[in-house]
Amino acid sequence: MGTEKYVIVYAAGKQLDLLRSEAFRIAKAAKAGWWTDRAEVGTKFCFEDAKAKDTFAHACNNFGITCREG
Structure with a gap:
């Protein structure tokens, strides 16, 4: 898939x-x-x-x- 785009929260x-609801809404809008x-430590949202x-x-x-971008 190439470079992963993620945020650790x-x-x-x-x-x-x-x-999770916000990630769904954002991803749906971006198709x-x-x-x-x-x-x-935390959860990675990819x-x-x-x-x-x-x-x-x-x-x-x-x-x-608090989050950290990857």
Whole structure:
């Protein structure tokens, strides 16, 4: 698939549910796929589209959820 576009978030429970919904909405608008994987610490949200990844990272910041882009 080439270079992975992902954001690792440090959230759990309802915050993680909120982020899953947001990732779905962003990926659908971009007509791109997305999925989650476990990270060493946190959850990795992977996107097929770089712009969708950037939008998701911005949404995390807006929600006040700590994240790290990869």
